[in-house]
Amino acid sequence: MEAFTVLLVVIPLISAPLTALIANRHVAWGLSLLVGASTFIIALMLLQDVITGRVIHYELGGWKPPWGIEYVIDSLNALVAVIVTAFALLSVLFGRLSVEREVHDSQIHLFYTAFQLVLLGLLGMALTGDIFNLFVFLEISSLSSYALIAMGHKRQALVASFNYLIAGTLGATFFLLGIGFLYAASGTLNMADIASRFGQFDAMALVITALLFILIGLALKAAAFPLHSWLPDAYTQAPSMVTVFLASTSTKVAVYVLIRCLYHVFPQEYWSQLLLPSFLLLSGCLGMLYGSYKAIQQDSIKRLLAYSSVAQLGYMVVGIGLNNETGLTATVVHLFNHAITKGALFMAAGMVFYRMHTTSLNQLRGAGKTMPWTTGAFVIGGLSLIGVPGTAGFISKWYLLQAALENNNYLVVASLLIASIMAIMYVWKIIEALYFDGEEKLHVHQVPSGQDIVASMPLATFCCYLLVATCIYFGLYTDLPLEAAKTAAQSLFTGGPAR
Numbered sequence: 001m002e003a004f005t006v007l008l009v010v011i012p013l014i015s016a017p018l019t020a021l022i023a024n025r026h027v028a029w030g031l032s033l034l035v036g037a038s039t040f041i042i043a044l045m046l047l048q049d050v051i052t053g054r055v056i057h058y059e060l061g062g063w064k065p066p067w068g069i070e071y072v073i074d075s076l077n078a079l080v081a082v083i084v085t086a087f088a089l090l091s092v093l094f095g096r097l098s099v100e101r102e103v104h105d106s107q108i109h110l111f112y113t114a115f116q117l118v119l120l121g122l123l124g125m126a127l128t129g130d131i132f133n134l135f136v137f138l139e140i141s142s143l144s145s146y147a148l149i150a151m152g153h154k155r156q157a158l159v160a161s162f163n164y165l166i167a168g169t170l171g172a173t174f175f176l177l178g179i180g181f182l183y184a185a186s187g188t189l190n191m192a193d194i195a196s197r198f199g200q201f202d203a204m205a206l207v208i209t210a211l212l213f214i215l216i217g218l219a220l221k222a223a224a225f226p227l228h229s230w231l232p233d234a235y236t237q238a239p240s241m242v243t244v245f246l247a248s249t250s251t252k253v254a255v256y257v258l259i260r261c262l263y264h265v266f267p268q269e270y271w272s273q274l275l276l277p278s279f280l281l282l283s284g285c286l287g288m289l290y291g292s293y294k295a296i297q298q299d300s301i302k303r304l305l306a307y308s309s310v311a312q313l314g315y316m317v318v319g320i321g322l323n324n325e326t327g328l329t330a331t332v333v334h335l336f337n338h339a340i341t342k343g344a345l346f347m348a349a350g351m352v353f354y355r356m357h358t359t360s361l362n363q364l365r366g367a368g369k370t371m372p373w374t375t376g377a378f379v380i381g382g383l384s385l386i387g388v389p390g391t392a393g394f395i396s397k398w399y400l401l402q403a404a405l406e407n408n409n410y411l412v413v414a415s416l417l418i419a420s421i422m423a424i425m426y427v428w429k430i431i432e433a434l435y436f437d438g439e440e441k442l443h444v445h446q447v448p449s450g451q452d453i454v455a456s457m458p459l460a461t462f463c464c465y466l467l468v469a470t471c472i473y474f475g476l477y478t479d480l481p482l483e484a485a486k487t488a489a490q491s492l493f494t495g496g497p498a499r
Contacts, residue, residue: 004042005058005071008081008127011035012120020113025105028112029096035116036089039123043085047078051484053491057129065129066190072129076332076488079481080126080256083339087248088119094347094463095241098354102153102239111151115245117144122253131179131265132189134257138175138221141253142168145246149238160233167220167230175217181210182265191265198267208274211266215276218261222254224317225287228310232294235306240350243302247309248343252335255316259331262320263492272323280321285415287314292422296429301349301359304426305342308385311419312338318412319400325489327403332485334396337474341384341393344467348377351460361433368434373461375434377468382427384471387420391475395482 015035019028050056056073059065073081092115103111121141128134146168150161179189185201186194201207216227223231231251235243262271271277291311298304312334319331351374353359356367368375384391387398397416404412474481 003058004045005056005073005127006060007042008039008046008085008123009120011038012116012123016113016116016120019109019116023109025100025108025112028109029092029099032092032112032115033089035119036085036092039119040082040085040089043078043081046073047075047082047484050075050078051480051487053487066188066193069133070129070190070192071127072192073127074488074491075484076259076492077126077256079332079336079484079488080253081123083252083336084119084122084126084249087245087339087343088115090343090463090467091115091241091245091248093459094244094350095239096459097457098240098350098460101354102241103151107151111148111239114144114147114151115242117141118148118245118250122249125253125257129191130189131182131191131194131261135172135176135179138257139172141250142172142221145242145250148242148246149234151242152237152239154237156233157237160230160237164230164234167227171217171220171227173217174213174220178210178213178215178217181206181213185210191260194265195267198270202267202270207266211271211276214261215258218254218258219283222251222258222313223310224313225283225290225310228287228291228313231310232303232306235309235346236300236303240346240353244343244346244350247305247346248339251309251313252339255313255320255331255335259320259328259492268323268493277321277323280317281409281412282321284314284316284318284321285412287311287317288415288419289314289422292419292426295426296422298426299361301352301361301364301430302346304361304430305345305349308423308426309338309342311423312342312385314419315397315400315416318415319403322400322403322407322409322412324403324406325493326399326406328489328492329482329485330396330399330403332488333399333478333481336481336485337384337392337396337471340467340470340474341381341391344377344381344464344471345385347460347464347467348374348381351457351464354457354460361430365433365436368431371434374464375431377464378430378434380468380471382431384475386423386427389475390472392471392473394475395478 012035015031019031050073058071060069118141121137124137125134146161146165150158183189185204185206188194220227235247288311291307295304295307316331316334319327349359384393387393401416
């Protein structure tokens with residue numbers, strides 16, 4: 001099984017340049033589909049192998065750590081790898097028609113090349129046990145993401161990509177400087193080796209500086225409040241397939257890296273004594289409330305869902321800040337649950353745009369009567385986003401509530417309840433607009449009948465409703481994500497660094 005680990009990175013690494021060289025849009029889509037399917041199968045196999053607590057180690061080139069680069073697979077990053085590869089596969093299936101409409105024909109093969117490079121970077125970030133190698137993969141995924149967003153059909157996509165470039169470059173700079181400071185203090189880049197020798201250099205002021213720089217860099221990458229400004233424009237202006245993939249994976253991987261650094265690089269006892277847990281709670285609570293408030297104000301469905309992502313990322317940050325096992329379990333479960341929920345909603349938004357050429361709620365009033373299947377996806381996905389019992393979103397919010405009560409932190413409890421009420425408001429805003437007629441005549445493009453959207457986009461409809469079904473399934477049968485999350489949280493709190 002160890003040999004399969006490196007294939008998650010090697011497969012997209014080989015396929016990406018081939019896709020660029022062949023320069024055929026149909027071959028590019030087929031290769032991307034093959035890459036997504038093969039990596040997803042491998043990630044599932046790895047998750048089944050480590051979900052009970054086993055840890056897989058793979059040494060690149062036979063070089064022993066800390067001298068060589070090591071890939072370390074446990075239940076936490078195996079779950080992240082499953083999320084990333086699953087949405088790579090679903091995004092390729094979903095985006096076949098929308099990419100042909102939203103991206104120029106001459107750029108489609110380059111679009112899929114960049115997509116595969118993003119997948120490569122995100123998987124590398126999830127698997128590596130070397131912190132500098134993590135930075136390299138972070139840059140691969142970031143640079144490719146900028147290119148994907150810039151390929152949007154409007155000129156605003158270039159502005160959104162440039163803003164993301166500026167924020168991403170600042171984040172990468174802070175992260176790299178933090179790695180440099182940490183290397184100056186420890187003399188090693190292997191995460192497990194840094195943690196095992198931490199007591200030898202923890203008194204150095206350089207270590208606190210490294211921690212702060214790494215946290216700022218990762219907060220920018222994760223779009224944690226108040227460093228979230230790049231996210232709404234990027235999600236709104238990117239091609240629909242890109243929005244689905246990035247919203248479901250990119251910020252989730254950044255949160256994973258934050259967890260990995262706080263528990264597998266810097267010992268929990270070290271940063272718990274600082275003001276960091278309180279700062280994380282403040283950032284998370286404000287993010288939940290601010291993101292929800294801004295979502296209520298939006299007219300565009302994609303922009304509304306983007307600000308909702310800022311709020312949902314706040315839930316994850318709060319789980320880390322509570323600094324207990326239940327809170328960390330809630331964060332890891334929410335990584336999974338929010339990915340499938342927001343993936344379903346952005347797919348539904350993409351289908352609306354494909355058919356109506358707009359995602360403005362004012363121009364979509366009454367669209368539910370002509371697009372009943374797509375509107376139904378919004379309803380079920382919205383219920384999961386709110387956290388209604390019986391949906392995936394309820395499980396993670398329930399564990400987060402329990403974690404806050406364990407710490408007697410009623411301010412967090414109040415923030416959770418208020419943010420959930422606000423989520424009802426912005427989800428209802430979408431449903432109200434789609435189900436009630438507007439004053440202006442609704443213009444429908446491409447297909448004459450609302451029922452024909454299923455026949456017009458069969459793969460997209462299948463992917464959207466597959467995610468909608470998983471929102472219900474994992475709300476009722478929680479074994480897979482919950483067992484992986486509990487195993488990961490127990491390991492992080494009791495087992496120390498993965499070795």
